[in-house]
Amino acid sequence: MIRLSVPFRQALSRLTFPVMLVVSLGFILIGRADQGFSDRLRAELDDVLAPAYMLVSGPIQAAEHGTGAIGHLFTLSAENTELRAENARLLQWQEVAMALEAQNNALKASMNYVPPATPTYSTGEVVADLGGVYARSVLVLVPPANGNPQSLVGAVAMDGRGVAGRVVEAGGRSARVLLITDLNSRVPVALGADGAPALMTGTNGPNPALLYWAPGQPPAEGAMVLTNSQGGAFPPGLPVGVVHYDAQNDPVVLPLANLDALRLLRLFSYPDNLPVLTPIPHTKPAATHSRKR
């Protein structure tokens, strides 16, 4: 311990508050000036905490799957009949899908269709639902990226049924996915069969809102919502959800992805479809290098 005189120590203790307050306000300024600063710090913290999250989320998921095993016994026969009916219905749909696929292939062949590049993907387990008060995001464990973890940033995250969000930060073993319900989420979408453009914006609630659809052509209730390649952030045609009119008669999207209980996410990296203006972290180092030379 350093020995200080009493008046000096008192002055110091009186000074710590204003100094720390100024430091905090300085952090706010730095965060405003350089968005990447807090993102990098968050990614590092997430990487450190990911194993701890994993330890906790494992037993919780096991409990969710394991409990109710006895309860299931009583509803077994009812569930079985339900599943048989559903199976029959799904088999019908499978036949429809196969017929449509054959038709689609024939049409593509006659139009000399060039398929888009297949994306690379990695599958990650959702270990934490890190929503803040005004934010919706999840933390995904990813296999150690080969070389550059930043290459995952911008990847499209999908669960089994639809788009769940996009990767906004990536560290060595974890990636943070901004969900489509987050306030800062903006996804260009195509509505219905004719692909009318609109923008899906997160509201922090369960169902994102639809904005900027063509006037005079309101989105139809029940129309399919697919991603739109406008702006280049998303590939076209990924399923997002279904149009629904809420109590205020505003069109919202009911997401297909089960955003409240995400367990596994597939992260699709489409390397060449980021728009020109998007800051791409993984190309930054190269740019600075070339400038130095």
Next chain:
Amino acid sequence: MAHGPAMRRPPSLWRKLDATARWAFPGALLVFGLVVLGMPFGMPGQAELRPVFAMACVYFWSLYRPASLPALLTAAAGLLLDLLGLTPLGLWAALLLLLQWVTIALRRRLVPAKFLFTWGLFTAFAALVSFLAWAGQSLLYASLLPLWPTALETLFAAGLYPGLAALLIRAHRGPAAVELT
């Protein structure tokens, strides 16, 4: 105090460790609680719970043991809260420091006051601070954010403070008590 040579001996290593642990308990509990509340339990309202926990800890320890929660630690806890809770970096650090500063300024009147009064005052402070957090975030995002989380945080603050205070008082008297030597 001066009862013999035994008391004047320099404190042993274990003694020092013990004293340090007692001193560090409030800050450690605050940081540990923030990390634990960030874990994926899937509770509804977990995101709102975290700032309330931080506010309650800062308020309680500033009231009853300000020496154990220096401003540096409060700022660090605020930054951790910002990083975990996806708020603009530094916002909660500044707000927690403000809360601590006001609490310490009012300390002489608050410590002898009845529990009901400190509870009510904490609820008022929590409402004010979460409103400031809402205002700051709305300003920084340049958009009007929904106000209901503020109301939820105030409700949480009012509902959870007695329980948390009971636990903290027990800790304050038991494992974290400062030894009067």
